[in-house]
Amino acid sequence: MSEIEIVAFKCKKCGRVHYPYHDRCLDCKSRDFEEIAPKGDAKLLAYTQIFNLPWGFDERFLIIGVAEFENNVKAMGQIKADTIDQLKTGMKLKAGWEPIRVVAGEKVYGLKYEL
Numbered sequence: 001m002s003e004i005e006i007v008a009f010k011c012k013k014c015g016r017v018h019y020p021y022h023d024r025c026l027d028c029k030s031r032d033f034e035e036i037a038p039k040g041d042a043k044l045l046a047y048t049q050i051f052n053l054p055w056g057f058d059e060r061f062l063i064i065g066v067a068e069f070e071n072n073v074k075a076m077g078q079i080k081a082d083t084i085d086q087l088k089t090g091m092k093l094k095a096g097w098e099p100i101r102v103v104a105g106e107k108v109y110g111l112k113y114e115l
């Protein structure tokens with residue numbers, strides 16, 4: 001499994017984690033950030049199912065969700081589930097960095113969550 005190539009930004013003043021990057025901390029307006037990577041398991045916060053996928057996906061539909069890692073990084077990713085009925089907010093997911101689609105013959109990697 002590949003390393004998760006996500007860089008999140010932790011405010012050095014108040015500790016709030018931003019992903020993606022914000023110019024200023026959303027809480028304290030500081031511009032001083034430390035770069036951190038997501039760590040540990042992720043807790044599912046929200047999820048949805050999308051149809052009408054962009055070009056490059058073979059699937060008929062995708063389930064995507066936002067999950068929060070143990071060090072407070074929140075990130076959206078694809079969820080490996082057959083149906084949305086298997087999911088529940090608050091459940092633990094394993095995160096991986098895997099090919100999610102093919103564009104011009106190249107694999108594009110992204111975040112995938114596994115039950």
Ligand SMILES: [Zn+2]
Pocket residue numbers: 011012013014015016025026027028029030
């Ligand atoms: Zn802050």
